[in-house]
Amino acid sequence: MCEIWDLNQLTIPPRSILHHLELARINTPYVESLTSHIVRLAESHSVYPGVLMERQIAPLVEKQYASANLHKIYNYTGALNGTGVMASDLVQAVGSLTAHTNLHLLTMLPWSEVFPSRGLLRHSRAWCPMCYEEQYSNHQEICDFLLWTLDVVEICPIHHQRLCHTCPYCKQPNLPLAWRSRAGYCSKCGEWLGNSSHGPLFERSDLSETELGWLSWAANAVGEILATTPKLTSKVSKNRVARGLSACVDLFTEGNIAEFARLVQVPKNTVWLWCKGKNSPQMDTLVRLCFCLNISVLDLLTQEQIEVPAEPVRLLPKSCCQTKRRADIKLTDLKQVELQLEAVFLDHKLPPPSLEAIAKSLGYHRKTLYRNFKALCRAISAKYVQYEKTRYLNSIEACSEEVQQVVLRLNAQGVYPSEARVSHFLTKPGYLRYKKIRTVLQKTRESLSSRGIE
Numbered sequence: 001m002c003e004i005w006d007l008n009q010l011t012i013p014p015r016s017i018l019h020h021l022e023l024a025r026i027n028t029p030y031v032e033s034l035t036s037h038i039v040r041l042a043e044s045h046s047v048y049p050g051v052l053m054e055r056q057i058a059p060l061v062e063k064q065y066a067s068a069n070l071h072k073i074y075n076y077t078g079a080l081n082g083t084g085v086m087a088s089d090l091v092q093a094v095g096s097l098t099a100h101t102n103l104h105l106l107t108m109l110p111w112s113e114v115f116p117s118r119g120l121l122r123h124s125r126a127w128c129p130m131c132y133e134e135q136y137s138n139h140q141e142i143c144d145f146l147l148w149t150l151d152v153v154e155i156c157p158i159h160h161q162r163l164c165h166t167c168p169y170c171k172q173p174n175l176p177l178a179w180r181s182r183a184g185y186c187s188k189c190g191e192w193l194g195n196s197s198h199g200p201l202f203e204r205s206d207l208s209e210t211e212l213g214w215l216s217w218a219a220n221a222v223g224e225i226l227a228t229t230p231k232l233t234s235k236v237s238k239n240r241v242a243r244g245l246s247a248c249v250d251l252f253t254e255g256n257i258a259e260f261a262r263l264v265q266v267p268k269n270t271v272w273l274w275c276k277g278k279n280s281p282q283m284d285t286l287v288r289l290c291f292c293l294n295i296s297v298l299d300l301l302t303q304e305q306i307e308v309p310a311e312p313v314r315l316l317p318k319s320c321c322q323t324k325r326r327a328d329i330k331l332t333d334l335k336q337v338e339l340q341l342e343a344v345f346l347d348h349k350l351p352p353p354s355l356e357a358i359a360k361s362l363g364y365h366r367k368t369l370y371r372n373f374k375a376l377c378r379a380i381s382a383k384y385v386q387y388e389k390t391r392y393l394n395s396i397e398a399c400s401e402e403v404q405q406v407v408l409r410l411n412a413q414g415v416y417p418s419e420a421r422v423s424h425f426l427t428k429p430g431y432l433r434y435k436k437i438r439t440v441l442q443k444t445r446e447s448l449s450s451r452g453i454e
């Protein structure tokens with residue numbers, strides 16, 4: 001008998017199916033978002049996030065929206081970092097694959113009772129090129145911050161620059177999670193989005209001192225909330241907001257709701273509904289309100305006592321006010337605008353502009369133009385819609401042909417033309433979300449097997 005041979009069973013802790021990556025920058029204002037974590041997880045397994053979502057995650061989420069694949073939820077991927085059921089389902093699914101129990105900290109779920117989902121998250125990706133560059137040069141994990149996904153945050157609180165929304169190379173926006181998302185890179189053209197001296201410089205900010213003051217304040221206030229999330233012992237309740245706001249009304253205007261409403265420039269009834277807990281202010285409204293009162297948003301949400309600041313009330317800079325009304329057309333300008341619209345309609349330049357784009361370039365709201373020049377606006381819209389429809393049909397046609405060719409080519413090479421493989425060779429892989437293209441793929445594969453070539 002060998003004495004050092006221990007026959008007792010070893011206790012091996014349970015293994016996770018996927019890598020158990022550390023949650024980047026947790027406990028800081030710059031905690032990564034859940035979609036960013038998925039992107040990093042996919043990269044550590046050397047697959048596209050779309051493949052990871054489709055093969056590993058979707059089967060665990062037995063819901064209509066995720067049962068098939070990422071193609072179906074492309075336009076809603078922002079919600080994966082939010083407060084709703086899409087986020088909680090994903091937290092569960094990814095948690096069970098990676099043995100993480102606190103992935104909800106990468107979403108807004110801990111604040112789901114406080115912040116209504118309306119106006120909370122942006123629908124497309126936003127980023128700070130200088131943050132990416134710093135992460136890269138400091139050899140840190142490259143990730144997207146949860147802070148960048150929130151609509152009220154417009155600037156990077158570290159670099160005081162506006163967040164970017166379009167790639168400087170291909171000029172296209174990115175989705176929060178796309179089939180080929182990659183941390184720090186454009187999911188459309190694959191270029192590095194960090195502010196490197198080799199690429200085109202991102203747009204420098206055009207902010208005034210007062211605007212910058214408010215935007216920095218807002219970004220820092222929200223960052224403070226995110227940094228505190230892991231320290232919360234329980235979910236912050238809806239009542240907490242109502243109590244906090246009632247306390248503010250008492251403190252600032254001795255319980256007078258009407259006066260308080262005037263002070264923070266919000267309708268009286270709205271304030272009343274907030275104080276009674278029948279309604280909750282959207283995140284951006286609450287942040288604006290706290291800025292006006294010069295109090296911390298976090299204190300309002302978590303502290304029983306709120307301190308009245310030395311300089312109690314300040315107003316938002318005019319250019320940052322929530323409702324930007326565009327002026328109606330002056331009588332003297334009516335003829336001029338009509339002539340401009342006519343010129344646009346008669347111009348045969350392609351592609352024809354949308355009414356939205358024309359309205360923007362003329363400095364009016366689309367509805368204002370419509371009200372004044374109904375027939376002309378209808379004609380311009382119809383031309384645009386017709387052009388877009390033809391363009392869409394043509395590109396579907398072109399993509400169908402491409403799919404057929406790719407399937408045949410893969411088959412000739414003895415490789416099974418799976419959706420993921422075919423998508424890899426397509427000029428527009430996102431088109432696989434269209435039913436028509438998927439049918440073409442299906443039919444081409446069927447024709448191969450019926451001919452017995454496969």
Ligand SMILES: [Zn+2]
Pocket residue numbers: 128129130131156157158159160
């Ligand atoms: Zn930054």
Ligand SMILES: [Zn+2]
Pocket residue numbers: 167168169170171172186187188189190191
């Ligand atoms: Zn790009």
